Amino acid sequence: MLNLYDKLREIPLFQGLTSDNLMQIIGQTKFSFKKFGKNDIIKKEGEKCDNVAILLSGDVKTIAYADDHGYSIEEYIKAPYIIQLEHFMGLSPHYTRTFTSIGESNTVEIGQSDLMHISDEFIIFRINLLNIVSAIAQKAESKLWRPMPADTRSRIVFFLKSHCLYPTGAKVLRIKMTRLAQELGISRLNVSEALNAMQAKGLLHFSRGIISVPQIERLR
Structure with a gap:
């Protein structure tokens, strides 16, 4: 119980609650604990989101796909992390990413x-x-209204960052x-030239169909 108490204090949902509040929640709430090994899928795209799942320890890889699965982006997340809280209720309560x-x-x-x-009691x-839900909604809306940059390199950076959960860390597109x-509205040649220039500066690495970015915050 003490370990769960310490873990809950790190979760944004429970921050600001008193020690007595947390102990009361722990005593009254049914928690379902799960353990995962290497490469185990924690949550899968399309799976119904009928519980709030919180990553207490470990690291996960998350993959998001385009609607037609024509491309995907991978990110890496560390605990503690609430897994897609914004999909817990609403019109489509399903996970839109796969967490491994x-x-x-x-x-x-x-x-x-x-x-x-x-929620009723505290x-x-x-x-x-x-x-938390409002911040996610506001960030999502603000992305829709950001103007597309004019030059090719900036468009590539814009595309990458607009599809990420976090503006930092390693990404794989x-x-x-x-x-x-096609997505950027420019020629394939211009995309290739821009990627080669960025690779020469050590900002990313690309091979056939894969663009790896060690630190996306370095892309400006």
Whole structure:
């Protein structure tokens, strides 16, 4: 129980709650603990999101696909992390990304009825919940209104960053050159030249259908 108490204090949903509040939540809530090994799938794209899943320990790889699965982007996430809280309810309560354990990892899940009970009883928890979901919605909307840059390099950076959960860390974009050129509205030759120039500076590495970026924050 002490370990769970310490873990919950690190989760944004539970921040601001008193020690007594947390102990009360732990005593009244049904937590479902799960352990995953290397390459185990934690959550899969299209799977119903009927519980709030929280990564307590370990690292995961997340993959998001285009609607037609014509390209994908991979990212890496460290615990603690709430897995797609914004998909817990609404019109389409399904995961839109696949989350895979890199090594050993542990999660805890909270059911809908328990989450609603905690939200009803603790206003700080309810405020945290609203703040997290609102921030995700606001960031998603702001991306839609950012103007597309004029030059090819900036367009590539814009495309990469607009498809990421986080603006930092390693990313892997799996996409054919012709598809990337189509998405950017420029020629395949211009895309190839820009990628070669960025690779020469050590900003990324690309081979057939794969663009690997060690630190996306270095791309400007």
